[in-house]
Amino acid sequence: MATDILQFLLYAAILVALAWPLGRYMARVFQGERTLLSPVLVPVERGIYAVAGKSAMQDQHWTRYALSLLVFNLAGWLLLNAILRLQHLLPWNPEGLAPMPPDLAFNTAVSFVTNTNWQAYGGETTLSYFSQMVGLTVQNFVSAATGIAVAVAVIRGFAAHSAKSVGNFWVDITRSILYVLLPLSIIGALVLMWQGVPQTLGAYVPVTTLEGAQQLIAQGPAASQIAIKQLGTNGGGFFNVNSSHPLENPTQLSNLLQLVYILLIPAAFCFLFGHMVKDQRQGIAIFAAMGILFVVGLAVVYGAEIDGNTSYDVLPIDQTAGNMEGKEVRFGTGLSALWAEATTAASNGSVNSMHDSFTPLAGLALLLNIQVGEVIFGGVGAGFYGMLLFVVLTVFLAGLMVGRTPEYLGKKIEAKEVKLAVLAFLSMPVGILVFGAVAAVVPSALAAVQDPGPHGLSEILYAYSSATGNNGSAFAGFGANLPFHTTLQGIAMLLGRYAFIVPMLAIAGALATKTPAPASAGTFPTHGPLFVVLLMVIVLILGGLTFFPALALGPIAEQVAMIAGQTF
Amino acid sequence: MHSQIRPAIALLAIMTVLTGVAYPLAMTAVGQALFPHQANASLITRNGVVVGSEYVGQAFTRPEYFHGRPSAVDYDAASSGGTNLAPTNRELVDAVGERTRQIAAETGAGRVPIDLVTSSASGLDPDISPESAYLQIARIAEARGLSAEELRRMVDAHVEAPLFRIFGAPAVNVLKLNLALNERAPVETDATGSMDGASAEQ
Structure with a gap:
């Protein structure tokens, strides 16, 4: 119990220590100021705008900003839908997986374009590597960038002095991806691979277990997708059971990194806000409200889970470890509760334990986190607006x-x-x-x-x-x-x-x-x-x-x- | 509307190439070069045979092995899953009760650690708690002809401590522990299924 609380405190300290500078950095990025990465990325940015049409990169009225967003998301939905329907004809499908049925493809494409990443399918049994990479990973980036763009536009609305424009959608999503999401994803993917998350185009591996049974181990280009799934509060797992899968989240370090990534950008937005409205106290006040609600939720979830399932009280069970049905031993009840609170407070949706088997009171807290609109840090951008x-x-x-x-x-x-x-x-x-x-x-x-x-x-x-x-x-x-x-x-x-x-x-x-x-x-x-x-x-x-x-x-x-x- | 088409298509195409092709392929190249073991599912090979992945649990039922946790998917590593049963679902409460009573009867334990009678989230949990490992020592000592003290030392050596001594719960990787057992006191695969420990236990 005491070590669990220590875990929570240390997590909070790491999160704030990283979110503060990131908020400052992101404010500079979206105000068009020079940053550490500018020497490399400014030419790339210019190239992208040239291809997309320079005239489209001017400041936009909010109606035009919204229209650009809707058109862009619609195009993304059409492309993803097509990939899912045609995956049997596309490359990188070593398991020979069939095309998705139309209703499931509609659901999945909507799910990833809207940054939901609800998965009505099991990843390793349904999706080819092409669908995972070229389909889902792309939407993990652009749907996160869309959320960030909207939040930045809304903050501009609050910060502006009698202006007609809220910024430019195309510029905002380009900068989100180039300056924020991609560099952090690369760092995340490297750490995850080092920790044992697979990153390969090779087929599933058959092994002979110690007892002589056959086991087929699913793998694939997982690390690159998992890094952005957490960072962009997308949450869609590479494998069916998401980050409770031992190859999606093998170690304590991979778990800590993913936990930090879940709330990193949402927390940074409070400080970004303070910078853009030129009054840090405003950002800190919102951070405080989010933080307190988070702690209250965590206390309920953890308290209920460590208390365990009272239905077992008549049995000779040692339940000091908490309600372990649907949890992994390496994470225990402490890190499972922390993750569950973080992933529902943020609109992330990845899991490292099965929420369905949580005690009812803990499940109630998770439900409420979502139902209040995921504003307790919330999704990237989405939580803040x-x-x-x-x-x-x-x-x-x-x-x-x-x-x-x-x-x-x-x-x-x-x-x-x-x-x-x-x-x-x-x-x-x-x-x-x-x-x-x-x-x-x-x-x-x-x-x-x-x-x-x-x-x-x-x-x-x-x-x-x-x-x-x-x-x-x-x-x-x-x-x-x-x-x-x-x-x-x-x-x-x-x-x-x-x-x-x-x-x-x-x-x-x-x-x-x-x-x-x-x-x-x-x-x-x-x-x-x-x-x-x-x-x-x-x-x-x-x-x-x-x-x-x-x-x-x-x-x-x-x-x-x-x-x-x-x-x- | 018309003026939005070109930037939408151009940006979608560029981002698809950048984040959907270049990024994952670059990570694959780097991973295969820097971390070839981890990037290919951390496989363990013994005598030229791939016997499993460091991180993926497998089913153990024989008396001479430490057993892992119950699995909703019977350790099918190509189709992960938990039971997702509600805490008040009779099916769950009955199953946990049955496992608990059986283990308590076999081991004489007053209380059975919760992780040993509940299904993991992934159905592939590679670990059990140290307490769950200690509980199985007597059975393995008998099946392998090893002393309980030695087995206890082996278990202790396999407890993975939390990160910075703070993050995570102490865990024992069942596959690694069983591999160490096989090296210390080999058993003939065919003979063991039906001999000594098995009949004594059940």
Whole structure:
């Protein structure tokens, strides 16, 4: 227990120590200033813009920025869909895997383009090396870059002084990839290979075990994909069981690196924000709100898991190691709980343990992390612009309480911005509660549910929360590979991504045109503890209360049943 | 709309080549050159036969070997998976109960370590906890004719300590430990399946 807490503290220290300089570096990158990598990358950047058309690289109004984003994502979806459907005709398919069926390819392509990386298939049994590399790895990069670009555009909206533009989409994604994602992925892939993650185009290896049985060991170009899957909060595993697979995450060092990569860019965004609005206190306040919510969530998940499964209390079991069903010995309950909290707080979705087998209370905390919109650090970019939505709502409510026009960073938050914020917010309840309710009553959809009792509802809730929140993790007993779910979840992912992004860009565009007013004695300070507390309360009330009735029927009912010794 | 087509296609093509082809192939070249063992699934070879991967667990059922954890996929390394059963699922609680009672009866242990009776996340967990290894020493001592003290020393030598003594839980790699056993006290593969330890245990 004590060593577990030490693990958490050391992890937090490493994360902050790396996120702080990265935030500064990223601020310089997106403001077009010189950085360490500029001598090498500026010519590359120029070459790319020349090919893509220089005229397209001018500053864009928010509508044009959004249009570029949608066109680019649509093109990416078409390409990925084609690759998945045609993988049997393409190279690098040593296992001779068949093409993906249309509904699964639709779901998978949407999933990777929207940075969800929900996987309704098992990687090693479904995808060729070509599909993994040229299909999925590319979308891991560009969907992460898309999230980063939107967040940077929204921050520009807050920082700008009566401007018409929020930046240029093409420039932002190019810089995200060249200056941030690719260099860090190369470092990550090198460390992972050193630690034992395969990186080869060779076929699966047959071995003869010590007892004389045959075992076929799946491998492939895994390290390069795993580095970006964590860094870009994508989360899609190379193998079916993701980062619990001993070849996807073999050692403590590979686990630590991946854990740090999950939250690195999301945490850095707080500090990037501070730099771009030229007031570090604002970034630190948001970091504090995220950090406190993270610690609370971790305490619940870890506490419930180390307590173990009370259904075993009648058995002669030593459960001091915690609830080890669906966990790996090398990570134990401590690092499994930390990972689960990080991957659901961020919209990462990779796992190093099976969330479906977590105790109900821990599962509840994971669900809530996703349902509040993954704003506790959140996805790369997506978490930060999600939190800015809550900031808008917080200053609005604070303004209502004291009867003043709400302001943030000197900019008046008016009816238009609040309406757009609420519009974006609604995508989560629609995707989770409406779609989830449909899935819970359609008989053919219920075939996907594995577990009886309240846990079955939790599985449905988790699936639609994960899809709408673009998380990608699962209560994996849920057999999502049915045409009903692949289709409906595909729509939920699109809703959760674009019905959120477009209103956020509209807010950015509206704010960019405003001129900041100087702070006066009546200005509500947004860098103090009062604001931090208010922001956390708004996140929990809006996020939590929306979903509480559904949660009461799922994880809460199951927890009560478990304590009472009931099984299903 | 029209003006967006060219940059969209150009950037998608460039990024596909850069991140989908150049990056993974460059990493493959570097990995194969710098880390040829790890980049090819960390295979272990004995007498010219590939017997497994350092990191991938395999099924052990015979009495003369340390046993790993239950696996939802029977250690199929081409199709990883956990049970994903809910903590309140009767199927899970019954299965864990049955394994626990069996191991408790066989070993006389008052309490069985949880990892030895629950399925791992991957179905390929290469490790067990040191406690789970200690629990099996008596059976192996009998099957191999080794002393319990010596086996305990072997287990201790195979405990992988946490990173910086902080990150992770102490773990014993079952395959590596069993390979060491085979080197110390070889058993004839065919003879052992039906002899001594097996009948005494069951």
